[in-house]
Amino acid sequence: MTDESATEEVAWETTATGIDYACPGFDVRRDEVRFPDGTDAEYHYVDEPPAVVILPFTPDGDAVVIEEWRQAVGRVNRGLPAGGMEPEDAGGGSGDAPSLADLRAAAARELAEETGYEAEAFEHLITVEPSNGIANSVHHHFVATGCEPTAEQDLDHNESIRVRTADYDDLLAAVVDGDCRDGRTALAVTQYELTRR
Structure with missing residues (x-):
């Protein structure tokens, strides 16, 4: 199995994204995602600069x-x-x-x-x-x-x-x-x- 096909097997698709909360230093981002099995969900994470x-x-x-x-x-x-x-x-x-x-x-x-x-x-x-x-x-x-x-x-x-x-x-x-x-x-x-x- 190639690395590319292995990645496709587990990769999530981001269908939309937005900031739910912003403050000095970082944001909280919400991604709308589709899992490899085809189901959809939301995923939140801290979004910050390098x-x-x-x-x-x-x-x-x-x-x-x-x-x-x-x-x-x-x-x-x-x-x-x-x-x-x-x-x-x-x-x-x-x-x-x-x-x-x-x-x-x-x-x-x-x-x-x-x-x-x-x-x-x-x-x-x-x-x-x-x-x-x-x-x-x-x-x-x-x-x-x-x-x-x-x-x-x-x-x-x-x-x-x-x-x-x-x-x-x-x-x-x-x-x-x-x-x-x-x-x-x-x-x-x-x-x-x-x-x-």
Whole structure:
């Protein structure tokens, strides 16, 4: 069986689509779908722009981390700077896939805005769909090196963030031990550890 025929065997057909709820940062989209057996239903999911996640290193090899209040879980979350591409980012909301240069620019902007740090270089680490059962999110992870606090932090009105540096091995241990529960951070650190270190 070819890949194409295997896909046709399980693929859903989208017959209509619309936004049921819109808020800053994401929408809730409703698709009218037809299943392979011919039956019809509605499917709702979170619709949001692509995002960048940055694993930033200082010249001394420490990781730049943030501590941010996360209302959905009701606690301060220790993790990495990250954020959605914005309309002014090329490909950041047009429906077109962003280029690697666009993603690097967004990563540089997010790093500076959330932490006040700027990097000498960005290297693409991995691209993932972190929750494709309930969202169309695509997260592009980058490693940033040579990071120095040379920019002004510029937080959004709904961001409460403290910036810290952490020994990378301590951050890795926190991920391995389950003390760092942020999924984007856990993925970036383990991917870095397995493929770059």
